[in-house]
Amino acid sequence: MITLLNEHYLSFPDVDQAHESGILALGGDLSPERLVLAYNSGIFPWFEDGEPITWWAPNPRMVLFFDNLIISKSMRNVLNRGSFRITMNTCFREVITNCQSIKRVGQNGTWITDDMIESYCTLHEMGIAKSFEVWQDGNLVGGLYGIDLGHIFCGESMFSKVSNASKVAFIYLSQYLQSMGYKLLDCQVYNDHLSSLGAIEIPRDVFMEYLLQG
Structure with missing residues (x-):
């Protein structure tokens, strides 16, 4: 059953009510309050520009347990060369904007709408949305962002302009969260x-x- 949300009423149905596709609800808004409630309820938005706001609670759920992190021999060589510099929360808007604009194989558009960028930048200002940035020769070449719940980090999107940059961001994020x-x-x-x-x-x-x- 897919629920239609009232944008004036802040609530979500239980995740067990999600359709087998993973879609739980349509509508509502992208206010910081609704987004915080969504992530704390196991729900996230995912839709393309021009579509209604779509809220998901998929079954099964893809997660990384940190002891399972796989760093290949070739990636260890990349990390050991030290050609990348990693920062955290230095340019959140640039990261999410790059995630929006980067071309992806098999995708014609992006699910990161302009409204979503503004909402997540507000969450960043609140200390809830965070980014990891990857630099090479002073240029932003990769990164990722997500929602920090304090005990779980909800990864949203990542981008890479040079080979391995997004993998480096993912590995550093995972190691940071584990620590x-x-x-x-x-x-x-x-x-x-x-x-x-x-x-x-x-x-x-x-x-x-x-x-x-949590």
Whole structure:
């Protein structure tokens, strides 16, 4: 069952009511309050420009447990060369804008709308949305951003302008989260790239157990 949300009423249905596709609800708004409620409820927005706001709670859920992080021999060589510099929260808007504009194989458009950029930049100003940046020769060449729940980091999107830059960002993020005692990195839905880095699918109810431990 897919619920139609009232933009004037701040609530979501339980994730168990999601359609088998993972879609839980349509409508509502992208206010910081609704976004915070969504992520704390195991829900995230994902839709293309011109479509209604679509809220997801997929089953299964793609996550990374940090002990499962895969760093290939070739990636270890990349990291050991030290050709990249990593920063955190130095240019959030630039990161999310690059994630919006970067060309991706098999995708004609982007799900990061201009309205979403403004909403997530507001969350960044609130200390909730965070970014990792990858630099080479003084240029921003990769990065990622997501929502920090304090015990789980919900990864949203990443970009790479040179080979391996997004992988470097993902690896550094994972190692940082592990060092800070986070339980897992939420990768949301399956893709081969994340699987190659060690992410796995778990049942939604198991993900919710970790989420509610916060």
